[in-house]
Amino acid sequence: MKIRPYGDTMSDGKVQVSFTLPCLADESGIEAAKILARKMGMNDPNVVHVEAIGEGFSFFVVYGSVIHEVETDSIKVEKVETPTMSREEIEAIIEAEFDRDIIFIGASTGTDAHTVGIDAIMNMKGFAGHYGLERYKHIKAYNLGSQVSNEEFVRQAKILKADVLLVSQTVTQKDVHLKNMVNLVELLEAENIRDKVLLIAGGARITHELAKELGYDAGFGPKKYAEDVASFAILELIHRKKRVQ
Amino acid sequence: MNKLDLDKNTILRCRISAKKIADDIHGFINQHTTVSVERTVCRLLGIDGVDELDIPIPNRLVDEIYQAGNLGKGISVYIAAGLKLYDNSMARFISAFTAGEVRLSDLKLLSEQEAENILRSQFNKTLAKIKLNKGIRKELQDKYPGRETKLYVIVATGNIYEDVIQAKAAAAQGADIIAVIRSTGQSLLDYVPYGVTTEGYGGTYATQENFRIMRAALDEMTEKTQRYIQLVNYASGLCMPEIAAMAAVERLDILLNDSMYGIIFRDINMQRTFIDQYFSRLINAYAGIIINTGEDNYLTTADAVEEAHTVLASQFINEAFAKQARLPEELMGLGHAFEINPEIENSFLYEVAQAEMAREIFPNAPLKYMPPTKHITGNVFRAYMQNTMFNMATTMTNQSIHLLGMMTEAIHTPFMQDRFLALENAKTVQGALKMWREDIEYKHDGIIRSRAVEVLNMAEKLLDEVKDSGLFKALENGVFANVKRPYDGGKGLDGVVKKDKDYFNVIANRMEAELSED
Ligand code: B12
Numbered sequence: 001m002k003i004r005p006y007g008d009t010m011s012d013g014k015v016q017v018s019f020t021l022p023c024l025a026d027e028s029g030i031e032a033a034k035i036l037a038r039k040m041g042m043n044d045p046n047v048v049h050v051e052a053i054g055e056g057f058s059f060f061v062v063y064g065s066v067i068h069e070v071e072t073d074s075i076k077v078e079k080v081e082t083p084t085m086s087r088e089e090i091e092a093i094i095e096a097e098f099d100r101d102i103i104f105i106g107a108s109t110g111t112d113a114h115t116v117g118i119d120a121i122m123n124m125k126g127f128a129g130h131y132g133l134e135r136y137k138h139i140k141a142y143n144l145g146s147q148v149s150n151e152e153f154v155r156q157a158k159i160l161k162a163d164v165l166l167v168s169q170t171v172t173q174k175d176v177h178l179k180n181m182v183n184l185v186e187l188l189e190a191e192n193i194r195d196k197v198l199l200i201a202g203g204a205r206i207t208h209e210l211a212k213e214l215g216y217d218a219g220f221g222p223k224k225y226a227e228d229v230a231s232f233a234i235l236e237l238i239h240r241k242k243r244v245q
Numbered sequence: 246m247n248k249l250d251l252d253k254n255t256i257l258r259c260r261i262s263a264k265k266i267a268d269d270i271h272g273f274i275n276q277h278t279t280v281s282v283e284r285t286v287c288r289l290l291g292i293d294g295v296d297e298l299d300i301p302i303p304n305r306l307v308d309e310i311y312q313a314g315n316l317g318k319g320i321s322v323y324i325a326a327g328l329k330l331y332d333n334s335m336a337r338f339i340s341a342f343t344a345g346e347v348r349l350s351d352l353k354l355l356s357e358q359e360a361e362n363i364l365r366s367q368f369n370k371t372l373a374k375i376k377l378n379k380g381i382r383k384e385l386q387d388k389y390p391g392r393e394t395k396l397y398v399i400v401a402t403g404n405i406y407e408d409v410i411q412a413k414a415a416a417a418q419g420a421d422i423i424a425v426i427r428s429t430g431q432s433l434l435d436y437v438p439y440g441v442t443t444e445g446y447g448g449t450y451a452t453q454e455n456f457r458i459m460r461a462a463l464d465e466m467t468e469k470t471q472r473y474i475q476l477v478n479y480a481s482g483l484c485m486p487e488i489a490a491m492a493a494v495e496r497l498d499i500l501l502n503d504s505m506y507g508i509i510f511r512d513i514n515m516q517r518t519f520i521d522q523y524f525s526r527l528i529n530a531y532a533g534i535i536i537n538t539g540e541d542n543y544l545t546t547a548d549a550v551e552e553a554h555t556v557l558a559s560q561f562i563n564e565a566f567a568k569q570a571r572l573p574e575e576l577m578g579l580g581h582a583f584e585i586n587p588e589i590e591n592s593f594l595y596e597v598a599q600a601e602m603a604r605e606i607f608p609n610a611p612l613k614y615m616p617p618t619k620h621i622t623g624n625v626f627r628a629y630m631q632n633t634m635f636n637m638a639t640t641m642t643n644q645s646i647h648l649l650g651m652m653t654e655a656i657h658t659p660f661m662q663d664r665f666l667a668l669e670n671a672k673t674v675q676g677a678l679k680m681w682r683e684d685i686e687y688k689h690d691g692i693i694r695s696r697a698v699e700v701l702n703m704a705e706k707l708l709d710e711v712k713d714s715g716l717f718k719a720l721e722n723g724v725f726a727n728v729k730r731p732y733d734g735g736k737g738l739d740g741v742v743k744k745d746k747d748y749f750n751v752i753a754n755r756m757e758a759e760l761s762e763d
Contacts, residue, residue: 018662019662020660020661020662051665053414053417053418053661053662053665054413054414054415054416054417054418054665055410055413055414055417057414057661059662059665059666110430111429111430111433111446112429113429113510113511115546116545116546116619119546145512146512147433147511147512171429171446171447173401173403173429173446173447173657173658174403174444174446176429176446176447204655
């Protein structure tokens with residue numbers, strides 16, 4: 001099916017954008033905004049608001065109709081394919097498939113000081129009514145906290161014999177998270193343990209696609225909870241175990 | 246102003262407990278110094294710059310004495326001895342030191358009196374500059390008083406020159422206060438980077454040169470807008486007093502300077518933080534810099550309804566620590582925030598209760614009120630609505646330093662247009678609700694007053710408990726922000742040194758003496 005944005009008539013293509021340009025809020029500024037909007041694929045752009053916001057900058061609000069349409073049938077996205085099970089199901093499956101506890105370690109790594117995300121996944125209390133991994137039977141969850149260097153993280157992974165490494169990244173300005181995440185993969189490879197662990201990333205701006213691209217096994221963003229990541233991890237561990245056998 | 250009719254005796258009991266809590270810690274503070282405190286002494290003696298490996302000279306000096314195990318004497322006497330050797334020329338002494346021609350440990354130490362005499366001309370220069378700055382600030386503030394509730398926005402591009410562009414536009418749009426947010430990770434550096442910086446993450450490095458560049462830009466905007474534009478940075482992390490010293494010299498107006506934030510949110514060792522915060526606040530008191538405390542942050546990891554009393558309790562503790570450092574109430578920018586889940590029924594009433602309560606309990610403090618952040622999502626339109634409610638609460642309760650919420654809070658550090666829209670929102674609400682505060686009273690048994698009474702009572706109970714357990718224990722037990730920190734854990738403990746009997750800090754002595762005279 002081909003789709004377009006919807007305003008009040010199917011396929012009218014209506015969108016709204018707002019932006020700042022380093023120019024004056026006069027006729028030629030408005031024209032600049034319109035030209036830009038056309039280049040963005042908007043037909044008949046309408047600059048509905050323009051205002052000088054100081055020091056030679058102006059703010060524009062533009063409405064228009066986009067000329068583009070999207071063929072939905074051919075869309076492919078990288079997403080976590082494993083189903084999400086309940087905590088009880090996860091506990092039961094570990095009991096059936098493994099004769100030991102599964103070890104998760106997690107941290108907000110690099111210079112990142114945000115803990116709420118990783119705590120949401122790991123701590124007993126969990127988040128928004130979803131219990132964290134610490135509460136799961138047969139899972140041993142070690143939350144190392146925040147600002148954990150990649151070196152320290154890898155060291156702990158070895159000491160604790162972790163099966164699953166959980167990395168949380170919140171600060172993404174100037175792609176600081178990308179460098180940090182790639183560095184961890186390199187360290188794990190240098191230590192020859194990359195393929196012995198499941199490496200999973202998460203955070204507000206993390207997607208599964210991005211995580212895969214960076215050499216992780218999976219990525220989880222907003223509205224994902226302990227059961228989502230635990231389901232993926234356990235099913236993947238079982239899958240790998242079977243492959244080896 | 247007593248709209249909530251809060252019990253004066255309860256408030257008094259809170260203050261008495263908080264004083265006892267801070268006094269206990271002060272016994273500990275007095276017996277210790279830190280590498281950062283001593284580096285600050287170097288800076289205020291006029292020592293700056295880096296060596297060929299980019300290591301700041303204050304670090305080089307202090308590290309040598311630290312390695313030799315003699316930092317318990319304080320760096321002052323060593324600098325004095327070095328100056329004496331080089332005919333009181335700091336430049337010659339420092340270049341000989343960096344060239345390795347002289348080792349501090351080899352110097353013959355002087356008596357405290359002789360050291361002070363030698364150092365006097367050095368510190369007099371810096372202290373005179375700080376006093377001059379204080380005078381200039383006062384003059385400009387008298388000339389351009391501006392609005393009562395100051396509008397505060399942040400810039401955080403990572404590049405100081407880009408920050409300048411954003412800051413100037415913000416001032417033109419109506420901002421009164423500009424904070425340059427620091428790069429992620431700076432708080433854990435045990436030194437202050439040097440020179441201009443153009444590459445930071447989530448913020449820009451705090452360096453003395455960056456301070457200077459931004460100050461000049463804002464002074465220009467002060468003349469242009471006829472409002473004194475205040476400059477803010479962060480005296481937190483492992484270099485609290487050093488940043489305070491740099492800020493005093495470059496005429497910053499406000500510093501984030503909490504007594505416990507580093508412990509709770511950056512995992513900095515608690516002993517280190519308490520010692521460092523004292524000296525940093527002493528400098529702020531001397532320089533007339535407003536401190537901002539960080540209670541608002543508690544509500545990002547703990548629930549704003551359940552843990553409201555911890556914010557109030559912490560405000561009392563921060564006030565008590567500030568008094569120890571001789572800060573007048575007019576410089577105590579105690580923090581709190583509008584962080585209750587907006588989906589809770591009557592959430593706005595609870596917010597007003599908390600804000601009005603803070604206003605009435607700390608009537609002379611330039612309260613810093615933080616916007617919603619935790620419950621802001623990528624729905625920028627909803628965020629704009631939440632910020633409007635926040636702006637209303639600010640005006641209704643007459644907050645002093647009004648940190649504007651950004652519609653893009655959940656996405657990125659602010660863009661120019663985000664700030665513009667936020668300022669429009671705040672200005673409109675300020676105007677539209679101008680006299681509302683004068684017109685409203687709260688019902689004695691209404692939701693707002695009852696909530697304030699409840700929070701105050703809970704804070705009293707908590708302070709009473711902390712008074713008995715001691716603040717170190719309370720932090721170990723996770724009383725604030727639900728975060729637990731061990732006494733011996735965290736970063737920076739190795740920089741804590743017990744003072745020897747003959748410890749000497751020429752700057753602290755001088756500032757304490759002068760401030761006690763006032
Ligand atoms: C709370 C907060 C703080 C608190 C953090 C307290 C703490 N102990 O965590 C404090 C005040 C300390 C803080 C500091 C800073 N912050 Co902050 N902060 C926030 C805020 C308001 C909320 C973040 C949050 O807790 N969300 C709630 C959690 C539950 O969501 P989440 O992390 O997305 O987690 C969920 C999923 O993503 C997933 N998930 C997360 N991690 C993982 C990991 C795995 C393995 C899995 C499976 C899933 C998963 O599961 C969770 C549940 O669904 C956001 C703004 C916002 N509203 O988003 C800014 C924000 C994240 N902060 C920001 C910045 C810049 C900073 C600072 C760098 C500012 C500075 N220069 O000082 C500093 C950080 C310094 C440092 N060294 O990191 C920016 C980041 C901008 C960017 N895109 O880079 C934001 C977006 C604000 C902004 N607009 O500027 N911050």
